[in-house]
Amino acid sequence: MESHVVPDSAKISPFLVYYVIISLQVGIGVLSYQRILAKQAGHDGWISIVIIGIVIHIIMWMMFKMAETAEGDIISVHQYVIGNMAGKVVSFLLVFYFMLYIIIVLLNFIEVIQIWMFPDLSTFWFSLALMILSTYLVFGGFRTVVGSSFFGLVLPAYLVLTFVFTFRYTDFTQLLPIAEHSITDLLKGSYYMSLTVVGFEILLFVYPFIKEPKKSKKWAHLAVLTTTVFYTLLALISFAYFSEAQLQKTIWGTLSMWQIVQLPFVERFEYIGVANWILILLPNIVISLWVASRLLKRTTKLRQRKGTILISVIVVIVVKFFDTGQEIQALNDLTEKIIFGFAFVYIPLLFFATMITKRVKKR
Amino acid sequence: MKKRIVILLIAASICLTGCVEKKIVDEINIAIAAGFDSGDEKDKFKTTFLMQDFMKDMSVQNRTITTEGNLRREVLSDAHKQSPAPVVVGGMRLTLYEKSLAETGLGEYVDTYQRDASIGTRIYFATTEGKTEDALKADYGLQGNGSFISDMIEHNIRQGDVPKTNLAVFLHDYYQQGKDVYLPHLKKIDDQNIDIAGLMLFKDAKALFVLPSEKLFYFKLLVDxxxxxxxxxxxxxxxxxxxxxxxxxxxxxxxxxxxxxxxxxxxxxxxxxxxxxxxxxxxxxxxxxxxxxxxxxxxxxxxxxxxxxxxxxxxxxxxxxxxxxxxxxxxxxxxxxxxxxxxxxxxxxxxxxxxxx
CATH class of the missing domain: 3.30.300.210 (Nutrient germinant receptor protein C, domain 3)
Known part of the structure; x- marks a missing residue:
């Protein structure tokens, strides 16, 4: 195998995995996941989140098993299963996966800003500025990237408290009767959650960068548990605050809930909320950018710095081509399928392939 | 290399600040209240925007703009033509509907208030006995008419007999199957006084009848x-x-x-x-x-x-x-x-x- 030994100085402590996973999982989806849940599973939507949370725990366990078997990241796993060259080719495709992820985050967030704050914000300039910042962070190396994810989680964490303002208008009896919807409806709801909960698969990419990876297991699972609990609670509040038909019409449920917040020093809290959200989204972009450029470096001979710039440029250009909300929605639907296919179908399949290869190699 | 990027970054962010339209508080007219009346022609309605000018001696001067149109947004653009500065609706606290207009249904009005993200959901909806234009064109108190009426509704919700109501509650009930909406009903007594005369009950978002204020306490027991x-x-x-x-x-x-x-x-x-x-x-x-x-x-x-x-x-x-x-x-x-x-x-x-x- 090629040299992909990571020096100890570039590695991170096991507990930081907690921040990396959460900051990538919590992203643009949180602002709007309630509507599609309400549509698919009605007031039982929160059960869909619990289901997908359990599934993620299983996949997390699979990913650790795979990484341990192949002693490395997903490229090593691919090479372990299908050989050196083929492994590289398949891994190269994942560069596009992460590029797509960055594009989705940028497009959706810019749309939010345009609708909620500044209708005339230029998509191009904003995405350019954000990509320059992200490139700069990636140049700082993996530890800087993880640092951004730490602050991206800790600094905006206070936003959780703002949902207390809705309690005066919530009616939790609206969640009754529990489990009125069929299991297919609930599973459909889980499917549509995939874009919101995705991000946990990052473990397969950062695994070689973790000091004592065995110790990081509990942190990774704790991270998944934290996001699942957070999503479930927020969904419960949303379903108690909105009536079902209202939620089905509300695109950004989380933002609409902020419209009720009343503080003596600010008339409209959404402005602070949306502005703060960029701190949550920055790690999404930065980590994805880092992973994509590292994949490029490992599969081709391109240097990581050059790769980062190349990806940033492509992203900014692609983002410029999307103008209308319908186009963005169409891309969202497509991305949902790809993300679901990769994180919830491909990774389990890869796990079984790895386990079979292991048996065969032992013999 | 790093230095160059930092410079580029700063340059880009400077560019960005010029990208969006600025709204400076002295250069806009914040509509604090709006009122909808049925118009002279069919299908048209009159809209009154109430603005507050803050005077040097800390007093508040009420200023109203009345326009006529048949689309709620169109009305706003007409209002711009009567105002020295653009009228913005982000600071709205109150919206009144004339009784006869409410009787034809408030369903169409819900759309604007929901679609425009700059309007908060804390604002109060209320119906009035007479024209809303008259209700807003008065002199109720030092804090200005818009604040006067919305404060009056607010403290009556907190301590009095008026059941919990605002746009959030209204939207919730409007979309809720098996529940009809209700709004406080205001009545202007004279140029200095206005009071909450009762509660307007709706059937399918159309005003039906007024529940007199002495029944409000019992109604509140049932709903809140x-x-x-x-x-x-x-x-x-x-x-x-x-x-x-x-x-x-x-x-x-x-x-x-x-x-x-x-x-x-x-x-x-x-x-x-x-x-x-x-x-x-x-x-x-x-x-x-x-x-x-x-x-x-x-x-x-x-x-x-x-x-x-x-x-x-x-x-x-x-x-x-x-x-x-x-x-x-x-x-x-x-x-x-x-x-x-x-x-x-x-x-x-x-x-x-x-x-x-």
């Missing part, structure tokens, strides 16, 4: 939890006691054998604020609380009967049944709403009787 309010009981010997309710709770219960029968349990805890008799002996207090219970039971029962008669459901019985019965059929519910029978049980407790015996 943990609410406050004042009311008076008259004893047999024509002595009167005024009671301030501190906390109230209601609970609905469906009878298992006969689902069309509903029991409403209401708990009221309150203090006696005024008593016209000689002294409040424990037996007297018991009498008062008994009388209170009887009155609440009677009035609440009458309210529900009235709602059944008019075929409206502002309390949300339908929504309640939905949470209790799996795969609830609203079509059937609408047909059988008239068959609903209710029992009201009230449990009143007098906690304190004030500083004198």
């Amino acid at each position: 939890q943990y609410s406050k309010g004042d009311f008076t009981v008259t004893l047999d010997n024509s002595e009167k006691a005024s009671i301030h309710s501190i906390i109230s709770k209601h609970k609905f219960k469906i009878e298992k054998k006969d689902p069309t029968h509903l029991t409403i349990n209401i708990k009221v805890k309150g203090n006696i604020k005024e008593y016209t008799g000689h002294s409040l002996s424990p037996s007297r207090i018991k009498e008062i609380s008994k009388e209170l219970e009887n009155k609440v039971e009677k009035e609440c029962y009458e309210l529900v009967e009235k709602f059944k008669e008019e075929n409206i459901d502002p309390v949300g019985f339908g929504a309640f049944y939905k949470t209790k019965i799996r795969h609830f059929d609203f079509e059937k519910w609408k047909e059988s709403y008239g068959d609903l029978t209710v029992d009201v049980n009230c449990d009143a407790a007098i906690l304190e009787t004030g500083a004198i015996y």
Whole structure:
């Protein structure tokens, strides 16, 4: 195998995995996941989140098993299963996966800003500025990237408290009767959650960068548990605050809930909320950018710095081509399928392939 | 390399600040209230925007702009033409509807208030007896008309008899199956005074009739939890006691054998604020609380009967049944709403009787 030994100085402590996973999982989806849940599973939507949370725990366990078997990241796993060259080719495709992820985050967030704050914000300039910042962070190396994810989680964490303002208008009896919807409806709801909960698969990419990876297991699972609990609670509040038909019409449920917040020093809290959200989204972009450029470096001979710039440029250009909300929605639907296919179908399949290869190699 | 990137970054962010339209608070007109009246022509309506100018001596001057149009946004662009600065709706606190306009339905108005993300959901909706233009063109107090009316509604919700209401509640109920909306109903008395005359009840978002203000307390008992309010009981010997309710709770219960029968349990805890008799002996207090219970039971029962008669459901019985019965059929519910029978049980407790015996 090629040299992909990571020096100890570039590695991170096991507990930081907690921040990396959460900051990538919590992203643009949180602002709007309630509507599609309400549509698919009605007031039982929160059960869909619990289901997908359990599934993620299983996949997390699979990913650790795979990484341990192949002693490395997903490229090593691919090479372990299908050989050196083929492994590289398949891994190269994942560069596009992460590029797509960055594009989705940028497009959706810019749309939010345009609708909620500044209708005339230029998509191009904003995405350019954000990509320059992200490139700069990636140049700082993996530890800087993880640092951004730490602050991206800790600094905006206070936003959780703002949902207390809705309690005066919530009616939790609206969640009754529990489990009125069929299991297919609930599973459909889980499917549509995939874009919101995705991000946990990052473990397969950062695994070689973790000091004592065995110790990081509990942190990774704790991270998944934290996001699942957070999503479930927020969904419960949303379903108690909105009536079902209202939620089905509300695109950004989380933002609409902020419209009720009343503080003596600010008339409209959404402005602070949306502005703060960029701190949550920055790690999404930065980590994805880092992973994509590292994949490029490992599969081709391109240097990581050059790769980062190349990806940033492509992203900014692609983002410029999307103008209308319908186009963005169409891309969202497509991305949902790809993300679901990769994180919830491909990774389990890869796990079984790895386990079979292991048996065969032992013999 | 790094330095160059930092410079580039700063340059880009400088560019960005020029990208969006600035709104400086001195250079915009913040509409604090809006009023919708039916217009002279059919399908058109009049809109009045109320702006507040803050004067040097800290007083507030009311200024109104009235325009006519048939699309709510169109009205706003017309308003721009009468104003020295752009009119923005982000600071809106109140929207009034003329009674005759509300009778034709508020459904169309909901869309603008929901679609425009710059409007908060804390604003109050209310209906008025006369033209909203007249209601807004008056001089109620030092803080300006918009603040005056919205503050009046707000403290009556918190401490008085008006049930919880604002755009968030209105939208919730508007979309909720098995619940009808209601709004406070205002009446202008003269140029200095306006009061809450009652509560406008709606049927399918169309104004139906006004619940008089003396019934509001009982209505609030039915729709709000943990609410406050004042009311008076008259004893047999024509002595009167005024009671301030501190906390109230209601609970609905469906009878298992006969689902069309509903029991409403209401708990009221309150203090006696005024008593016209000689002294409040424990037996007297018991009498008062008994009388209170009887009155609440009677009035609440009458309210529900009235709602059944008019075929409206502002309390949300339908929504309640939905949470209790799996795969609830609203079509059937609408047909059988008239068959609903209710029992009201009230449990009143007098906690304190004030500083004198």
